Amino acid sequence: MEAEAAKYIGAGLATLGMMGAALGVGNIFSSFLQGALRNPSAAQGQFGNLIFGFAVTEALGIFSLLIALLLLFVV
Numbered sequence: 001m002e003a004e005a006a007k008y009i010g011a012g013l014a015t016l017g018m019m020g021a022a023l024g025v026g027n028i029f030s031s032f033l034q035g036a037l038r039n040p041s042a043a044q045g046q047f048g049n050l051i052f053g054f055a056v057t058e059a060l061g062i063f064s065l066l067i068a069l070l071l072l073f074v075v
Contacts, residue, residue, distance in 0.1 A: 017064025
C-alpha cells in the first residue's frame, strides 16, 4: 500500500469521531427533552447542564476533524 493511500484511509477513520459526536448531541438533547416534558419546573435548572454537555460533545467532534485534517495536510 502506498503512503498516500494510507494517509487518506487514516484521515477517513479519524472522522468517525464526528459521527460519535453527532450521536452524543442527539442523545443529550433527547434526554433533556424527555426530562423537561416529565418535569417542566426542573427544566430551567438543567439548561446549563444541557449547554455544557453540548459544548463538550461538539468539542470532541471538532477535535476528531482537526486530527483528520492534520493527517491529511501535515503528516
